[in-house]
Structures are given as structure tokens and as C-alpha cells.
Amino acid sequence: MAEAEAAAAPAITGMTADQRHWLLRRLHSLSGIIPIGGFLFFHIFENAFVLKGGPVWWKETEFTRNIPLQVAVEATVLWIPILYHAIYGIVITVTAQPNDYPFERNYQYTLQRISGILAFLFIGFHVLTTRAYFYTTGVETDYMRMHNFMMNPLILATYIVGTLACVYHLTNGIFTFTITWGIAVGAKAQTLVNRVCVLLFVVLAVVSVAILVAFRTPA
Amino acid sequence: MPEQTQVLRIKRQETPNSEPYYEEFEIPYLPHHNIISMLMEIRRNPVTRQGKRVAPVVFDANCLEEVCGSCTMVINGRVRQGCSQLAEGLGGPVTVEPMSKFPVIRDLWVDRSKMFEALMKAHAWIPIDGTYDLGPGPRIAPHVQEFAYLFSRCMTCGCCLEACPQVNSHSKFMGAAVIGQAYLMSQHPTGKMNLDERLDAMMSEGGVADCGNAQNCVEVCPKEIPLTTAIGAVGRQTSIKWLRDLFMK
Numbered sequence: 001m002a003e004a005e006a007a008a009a010p011a012i013t014g015m016t017a018d019q020r021h022w023l024l025r026r027l028h029s030l031s032g033i034i035p036i037g038g039f040l041f042f043h044i045f046e047n048a049f050v051l052k053g054g055p056v057w058w059k060e061t062e063f064t065r066n067i068p069l070q071v072a073v074e075a076t077v078l079w080i081p082i083l084y085h086a087i088y089g090i091v092i093t094v095t096a097q098p099n100d101y102p103f104e105r106n107y108q109y110t111l112q113r114i115s116g117i118l119a120f121l122f123i124g125f126h127v128l129t130t131r132a133y134f135y136t137t138g139v140e141t142d143y144m145r146m147h148n149f150m151m152n153p154l155i156l157a158t159y160i161v162g163t164l165a166c167v168y169h170l171t172n173g174i175f176t177f178t179i180t181w182g183i184a185v186g187a188k189a190q191t192l193v194n195r196v197c198v199l200l201f202v203v204l205a206v207v208s209v210a211i212l213v214a215f216r217t218p219a
Numbered sequence: 220m221p222e223q224t225q226v227l228r229i230k231r232q233e234t235p236n237s238e239p240y241y242e243e244f245e246i247p248y249l250p251h252h253n254i255i256s257m258l259m260e261i262r263r264n265p266v267t268r269q270g271k272r273v274a275p276v277v278f279d280a281n282c283l284e285e286v287c288g289s290c291t292m293v294i295n296g297r298v299r300q301g302c303s304q305l306a307e308g309l310g311g312p313v314t315v316e317p318m319s320k321f322p323v324i325r326d327l328w329v330d331r332s333k334m335f336e337a338l339m340k341a342h343a344w345i346p347i348d349g350t351y352d353l354g355p356g357p358r359i360a361p362h363v364q365e366f367a368y369l370f371s372r373c374m375t376c377g378c379c380l381e382a383c384p385q386v387n388s389h390s391k392f393m394g395a396a397v398i399g400q401a402y403l404m405s406q407h408p409t410g411k412m413n414l415d416e417r418l419d420a421m422m423s424e425g426g427v428a429d430c431g432n433a434q435n436c437v438e439v440c441p442k443e444i445p446l447t448t449a450i451g452a453v454g455r456q457t458s459i460k461w462l463r464d465l466f467m468k
């Protein structure tokens with residue numbers, strides 16, 4: 001039986017060098033959802049506590065600053081996947097040749113690449129000025145620090161643009177992810193997922209901007 | 220009354236490696252002209268608008284009814300078959316260019332070999348010949364036949380590659396057509412026997428993972444082939460194959 005199977009399908013004899021390319025692409029796709037996408041959902045959720053006031057936000061996010069093996073967890077769950085996704089994402093972006101065919105999905109495709117580059121710049125800036133800043137100076141990013149950031153129009157604008165880019169990139173990425181992995185196959189299913197993702201973008205965009213504006217409330 | 224005319228602005232290139240240039244031709248306007256018949260009109264008297272006699276414009280065409288795919292070109296920035304593009308409604312100078320994602324042989328004539336090479340790589344056929352009579356094949360349900368028929372209409376014209384942002388000179392992506400054909404061949408119960416070979420090709424560099432889901436392919440395909448369904452389905456087939464190989468081998 002096993003022999004017959006091997007004879008009928010001689011090719012299933014392990015992953016060739018060629019197939020590793022497929023795997024690298026799929027890891028890129030997966031890393032966008034798990035863990036990075038999952039983290040972003042959580043990150044918006046945890047920061048949304050600021051809508052209930054600075055002290056609630058500080059108290060509710062307390063546990064994220066007290067994770068066992070903090071650095072190791074952050075590195076494996078966040079930094080390494082983000083670096084992998086970002087660097088490979090840039091490779092994918094520079095091998096694209098966007099064009100002006102006037103179709104909605106084509107604009108989404110181009111936006112996915114532009115938002116990826118913006119996400120790269122924003123996350124770099126954001127992590128260097130919050131978490132990495134803490135590790136190098138010992139200064140925690142508390143309410144006052146975030147408040148001062150958001151009172152600076154330039155930083156506020158950077159946060160709005162950067163966060164919207166990340167949120168667009170994630171929601172459109174959920175749509176393409178379902179095609180990539182063969183979850184949404186038919187045209188109707190793809191349209192449905194696309195509409196749901198556009199809706200999700202609008203919701204997450206409103207919530208994120210509300211969070212950023214809420215940090216402007218005096219302590 | 221002055222005769223109504225139409226101007227064609229054609230991108231020309233003498234050899235595969237020479238510099239392209241544009242030339243304008245003015246021909247009498249006929250609403251039922253199509254781009255190929257206009258090119259034939261120019262061929263009869265290859266004189267540019269400036270009055271210079273030049274070599275006739277080289278182009279590829281065969282069926283003249285949008286089934287062979289050979290006359291695919293870029294008309295006013297949009298890829299399509301020249302033979303089915305009527306003059307009526309086109310108006311002003313019409314820009315006609317060869318496809319940009321294929322090597323130009325001469326003028327509007329391009330070399331689509333890489334699409335046929337991709338079909339070979341993807342094992343996009345069903346082996347039915349043996350040294351003995353293999354007997355009748357399995358029967359196929361009508362709804363499967365109808366679904367498969369949609370994909371069988373591909374004429375390897377290249378529109379889907381031309382409009383795809385992921386197909387370009389610095390990418391190895393084979394484009395959507397071959398994904399549609401690999402999917403088609405695996406619909407057939409006999410063809411299914413070579414599913415793994417096809418998926419190996421689909422998982423190689425230039426295969427399905429290089430698609431970026433811009434979905435221009437499905438928009439421009441003149442045969443309205445559900446290419447993005449094939450991309451999703453082959454994405455699923457490759458995911459399953461990978462998991463199966465990972466856990467069951």
C-alpha cells in the first residue's frame with residue numbers, strides 16, 4: 001500500500017529546496033496573524049482602558065509589565081516575529097510592480113504595501129520610544145509620558161497615521177490571509193470576508209483614534 | 220465633407236534588444252474596424268502621419284474571434300485582445316503597445332513561451348497514454364464538468380500576467396493562468412492521480428505563494444475564468460499537503 005502510494009505520487013518524498021520558499025511565505029502570512037495580529041487586537045484592547053481614565057489604564061495594563069521571563073517572552077512573541085514579517089515584507093514589497101488598473105482589490109493591494117512600510121517606520125519609532133526606552137533608561141511609559149506625547153501635535157499625527165496604517169494592514173491582511181490559506185475560496189466568500197474586514201478596519205480605526213485622543217485628557 | 224479618420228499611436232521595437240519608439244498612423248475611420256483590422260489597414264500602406272514610409276507593424280493574430288489569445292496587446296493602457304476591440308467609441312489617438320511582461324520579438328509581437336513552460340512545470344495535462352489499453356476513465360458528475368469547463372476556456376493569452384503586479388522582471392511568479400490550469404487538471408478523477416506533482420510545482424518558487432491577492436487577473440481575464448477561486452483552492456490544497464506531509468510521513 002505504502003509502496004503503491006509512493007509509486008502513484010513519487011513527489012511526496014520530503015520538502016525540496018523549492019518548497020521551502022512556499023514555507024517561508026506561509027510563515028510570513030501566519031506571523032502576520034499569529035502572533036502579530038493577535039497582539040495588535042490585544043494591544044488596542046488593553047490601551048482602550050484609557051477611555052475609563054489614566055489610573056484604570058495603568059492598573060489594567062500592570063500585568064503586561066510583570067510577565068515572567070519578560071524579555072524572553074517579548075522577544076519570542078513579538079520582536080522576532082515582527083522582525084521576520086517586516087524584513088520579508090519589505091522583500092515582497094520591493095519585488096512588486098503595482099499598477100493603475102482601476103479595481104478596488106488592486107488599490108487594496110497597493111495600500112497593503114504602503115501601510116506595511118508605514119507600519120515598519122511607526123513600530124520602529126514606537127518601540128524605541130516606549131519599551132526599548134524603558135530597557136535602556138529605566139523610565140516607564142506611564143500616563144504622563146503618553147500624555148506628553150499626545151499633546152505634541154507632531155507625535156500625535158505620527159501615532160494616528162502609524163496606527164491607522166497598522167490597523168488597515170492587519171484588517172486587509174486578514175482578508176488576504178483567508179485566500180492564502182484557502183479558507184475563503186469562492187468569489188462570494190471572498191467578497192463577504194472583504195466587506196467584513198473593511199468594517200473591522202472602520203471599527204478598529206475609530207477605537208484607536210479615540211484612545212490616542214483620550215491620552216490628551218489632563219491627568 | 221472631410222473624411223473622418225482615426226489615429227493609432229503604436230509602440231514599435233525593431234529587435235528584441237533595441238530601443239522602443241512610438242509612431243503615429245492615421246487611417247479612415249470605420250466603426251466596425253477592430254485593432255487587428257486597423258493594423259492590417261496600416262500594413263497595406265505603412266506611411267506614418269508625418270508621411271514617412273516605414274516597415275509595416277508586426278503583430279500576432281490568428282483566430283480573429285477572441286479564442287486563440289495570440290493578439291493580446293495593451294490598448295490605451297489596458298491589456299486585452301486586439302481583435303475584439305472595436306474602433307467605435309475608442310476616439311482620440313489610440314495607444315497600442317505590446318505586453319510589458321513578456322519579451323518583445325518585434326513591435327506588437329511578444330514571446331509567451333514562459334506561460335507554456337509554466338504549464339509544463341505544473342504538469343498541467345492528464346497522462347492517458349499507456350503501453351496497453353487503460354480502459355474507460357471514471358465518470359464525472361455534470362456539476363463538476365460544468366465547473367471544470369470554466370477553467371478549460373483559458374487561451375494562454377497572458378492578460379492575467381500583464382495586469383498582475385506580482386509578475387514582473389524581478390519576480391519569478393508564474394502568474395494566475397497556470398494556477399487555474401493546475402487546478403483544472405486536478406478536478407478530473409484521472410488527473411487527480413498527479414495532484415502531488417502539480418502541488419509540488421505550485422509550492423515551488425514562482426508558484427501560488429507568490430500571489431499577492433491583487434485580483435487584477437480575474438478582472439482582466441477575457442474568458443472570465445474564476446482565477447481567484449483557483450488561487451484560494453490551490454492555496455488550500457497546498458496547505459493540506461504541507462500538514463499531511465508534516466504529520467503523516
Ligand code: HEM
Pocket residue numbers: 040043044047064065074078123126127130131134140141146159162163166167208209211212
Ligand atoms: C492606539 C495606539 C497605541 C497606543 C496608545 C500604544 C501604547 C503603547 C505603550 C504605552 C507601550 C509601552 C508598554 C510598556 O512599556 O510597558 C507600547 C508598546 C508596544 N506597542 Fe503600542 N501603542 C499603540 C499602537 C501600537 C501599534 C499600532 C502597534 C503595532 C503592532 C504597537 C506595537 C507595540 C509594541 C510591539 C510594543 C512593545 C511591547 C513589548 O515589547 O512588550 N503599538 N504601546
Ligand code: HEM
Pocket residue numbers: 028029030031032033036037040082085086087088089090092093112113116117119120121123166169170172173174175176177178180181428429430431432
Ligand atoms: C513592520 C512592517 C511590515 C511590513 C513591511 C509588512 C509587509 C507585508 C506585506 C508586503 C504583506 C503582503 C504579503 C503578500 O501578499 O504576499 C503583508 C501581509 C500581511 N501582514 Fe504585514 N507587514 C508589516 C507589519 C505587519 C503588522 C504589524 C501586522 C499585524 C498587525 C501585519 C499583518 C499582516 C497580515 C495579517 C498579512 C496577510 C498575510 C497573507 O496575505 O496571507 N503586518 N505584510
Ligand code: SF4
Pocket residue numbers: 288372373374375376377378379380395396399439440441442443444446
Ligand atoms: S486565465 Fe484568462 S487571462 Fe489568463 S491566460 Fe487564460 S484566458 Fe488569458
Ligand code: SF4
Pocket residue numbers: 379382383384385386394395429430431432433434435436437446447450
Ligand atoms: S490575485 Fe493578484 S497577485 Fe494574484 S495572480 Fe491575480 S493579479 Fe496576480
Ligand code: FES
Pocket residue numbers: 279280281282283284285286287288289290291300301302303
Ligand atoms: S486573434 Fe485570436 S484572440 Fe485575437
